[in-house]
Amino acid sequence: MTAKTSDTTKKPDPCAFVIFGVTGDLAHRLVIAALYNLQAADLLPEKFCVVGIARKGMTGDALREDLLKGLKQYATRPVDDAIAQKLLNCVTCIEADPKEPESFDHLRDELDRLEAARGTGGNRLFYLATPPSAFAPIAEQLGRTGMLKENGSWRRLVVEKPFGTDLESAQKLNTKLLSLMNEQQIYRIDHYLGKETVQNILVLRFANGMFEPIWNRNHIDHVQITVDEKLGVGHRGSFYDATGALRDMVPNHLFQLLSLVAMEPPSRFEANAVRSEKAEVLAAVTTQTEEEALKNSVRAQYVAGHVGNDDIGDYLKTEDVKAGSTTETYAALKLMIDNWRWAGVPFYLRTGKALGVKRTEVAIKFKQAPFAMFRDMSMDSLAENFLVIAVEPNEGISLKFNTKVPGPLVKIDGVEMKFRYKDYFQAAPANGYETLIYDCMIGDNILFQRADSVEAGWRAVQPFLDAWKKAGKDGLKTYKAGSEGPEEADDLLKRDGRSWRVLS
Ligand SMILES: NC(=O)C1=CN([C@@H]2O[C@H](COP(=O)(O)OP(=O)(O)OC[C@H]3O[C@@H](n4cnc5c(N)ncnc54)[C@H](OP(=O)(O)O)[C@@H]3O)[C@@H](O)[C@H]2O)C=CC1
Numbered sequence: 001m002t003a004k005t006s007d008t009t010k011k012p013d014p015c016a017f018v019i020f021g022v023t024g025d026l027a028h029r030l031v032i033a034a035l036y037n038l039q040a041a042d043l044l045p046e047k048f049c050v051v052g053i054a055r056k057g058m059t060g061d062a063l064r065e066d067l068l069k070g071l072k073q074y075a076t077r078p079v080d081d082a083i084a085q086k087l088l089n090c091v092t093c094i095e096a097d098p099k100e101p102e103s104f105d106h107l108r109d110e111l112d113r114l115e116a117a118r119g120t121g122g123n124r125l126f127y128l129a130t131p132p133s134a135f136a137p138i139a140e141q142l143g144r145t146g147m148l149k150e151n152g153s154w155r156r157l158v159v160e161k162p163f164g165t166d167l168e169s170a171q172k173l174n175t176k177l178l179s180l181m182n183e184q185q186i187y188r189i190d191h192y193l194g195k196e197t198v199q200n201i202l203v204l205r206f207a208n209g210m211f212e213p214i215w216n217r218n219h220i221d222h223v224q225i226t227v228d229e230k231l232g233v234g235h236r237g238s239f240y241d242a243t244g245a246l247r248d249m250v251p252n253h254l255f256q257l258l259s260l261v262a263m264e265p266p267s268r269f270e271a272n273a274v275r276s277e278k279a280e281v282l283a284a285v286t287t288q289t290e291e292e293a294l295k296n297s298v299r300a301q302y303v304a305g306h307v308g309n310d311d312i313g314d315y316l317k318t319e320d321v322k323a324g325s326t327t328e329t330y331a332a333l334k335l336m337i338d339n340w341r342w343a344g345v346p347f348y349l350r351t352g353k354a355l356g357v358k359r360t361e362v363a364i365k366f367k368q369a370p371f372a373m374f375r376d377m378s379m380d381s382l383a384e385n386f387l388v389i390a391v392e393p394n395e396g397i398s399l400k401f402n403t404k405v406p407g408p409l410v411k412i413d414g415v416e417m418k419f420r421y422k423d424y425f426q427a428a429p430a431n432g433y434e435t436l437i438y439d440c441m442i443g444d445n446i447l448f449q450r451a452d453s454v455e456a457g458w459r460a461v462q463p464f465l466d467a468w469k470k471a472g473k474d475g476l477k478t479y480k481a482g483s484e485g486p487e488e489a490d491d492l493l494k495r496d497g498r499s500w501r502v503l504s
């Protein structure tokens with residue numbers, strides 16, 4: 001089966017794509033593969049250059065060689081030498097370190113020279129692929145040297161996640177960035193918004209007439225958002241131990257899913273209209289007291305177990321994890337949204353590492369039929385009506401409903417209607433960063449986070465962070481690697497007479 005598509009692509013303006021932290025994992029694994037995919041789709045500007053910024057000891061030749069290695073290892077499709085070479089011919093390397101301000105004066109002069117030679121015309125996209133501690137210092141140097149000023153050309157700054165570590169630090173970073181440039185120039189990235197299945201949530205809701213009339217408290221019983229990962233913390237012990245499951249996943253990725261599912265329809269599919277509705281619904285997430293936050297959450301750490309054929313050790317024995325750490329590798333929360341549409345409808349969120357299956361999904365549970373009309377049939381024996389948006393894997397949408405089992409007796413069973421992307425579309429494999437980078441180059445920030453959304457996300461999780469910090473080890477549960485997570489996460493729903501959706 002094939003689907004009808006409309007093609008509205010356009011070539012971005014000529015520009016320089018400047019990557020800070022070009023020697024790092026993100027640049028080598030995801031950014032270069034995304035640029036390659038854009039090159040393969042002929043979606044890079046005609047006049048284009050990639051300028052990698054390293055602090056020390058990297059030449060252009062060495063960088064091109066390294067990026068090619070990264071590309072061969074992580075490309076989402078077989079690498080075509082001619083396309084790779086065309087891209088790598090655009091790559092140069094310049095040294096600059098925010099700790100050495102004069103290196104940024106040199107960088108500005110070098111970029112001016114390069115642009116003149118390549119005819120990229122002064123448009124610049126600065127991508128901060130560095131540790132978060134370097135975001136503000138780099139932006140400050142770009143501002144000081146005048147590189148963020150838009151004089152007839154555009155200047156954009158892509159800021160990676162995590163954007164702050166709590167509400168206060170996110171506000172501080174926003175204040176700093178907004179003192180150097182305007183909101184329109186800032187592209188706060190969340191790679192979940194690069195996923196097709198995530199972008200499709202708005203299309204499902206607003207390009208169809210049949211869902212929206214029932215998309216509210218009158219018909220929806222509750223919503224479950226699950227991001228379960230099989231991978232443990234691996235070699236990221238030092239980053240992860242300072243971060244934890246809640247900070248790493250909830251105010252960003254899970255809240256992207258929540259806001260797209262719960263937002264009001266914007267009047268136009270345009271960045272500010274969409275982002276205002278997303279910010280509005282996040283601001284309506286009930287702020288819990290610390291006592292409520294403890295009651296409405298579960299946090300846990302994994303202990304040794306097996307995920308598939310892999311042995312996973314205790315989280316506490318991971319390299320660079322502090323002895324006695326209380327950092328959670330699993331978090332489950334119950335949130336409410338204080339607005340007309342969602343009053344009384346719980347949103348249950350959960351995410352964890354080293355679990356038995358990989359699954360990212362939004363499951364919307366509709367209310368049961370109002371009474372048991374069929375003879376000998378109790379309401380409890382009916383299947384629950386779940387609309388499931390499978391973000392990953394098995395990307396698609398399914399609907400579970402009751403149907404009559406053929407035969408003379410009235411017997412009822414739950415069945416599933418399934419849409420799978422792979423049955424309809426043959427999209428070239430992508431890593432999600434293509435759309436985000438392309439959108440940034442064409443100046444569309446619809447898929448990027450605005451300052452108010454980021455802060456609303458942190459505001460909603462802050463009581464959990466504070467309450468967990470105070471509680472320390474008290475209340476921290478464990479779960480076996482390879483399991484479905486801690487039993488207490490089931491209790492969070494059980495006490496409301498509900499349960500997590502079981503994979504069918
Ligand atoms: N890797 C991933 O899969 C993902 C990463 N991210 C985010 O992307 C960013 C980069 O991550 P990742 O590539 O994994 O990190 P890495 O540590 O692998 O690389 C970051 C690079 O930044 C440079 N760097 C380090 N410290 C500074 C500093 N103080 N000032 C300027 N440059 C510095 C280093 O290059 P040099 O020494 O050559 O200057 C280093 O290679 C982070 O914010 C991360 O949270 C987000 C999603 C996924």
Ligand SMILES: O=C1O[C@H](COP(=O)(O)O)[C@@H](O)[C@H](O)[C@H]1O
Pocket residue numbers: 229248360
């Ligand atoms: O940002 C992050 O996301 C990944 C999960 O991303 P996904 O696309 O594989 O769902 C997570 O593993 C990582 O810890 C986190 O920093």
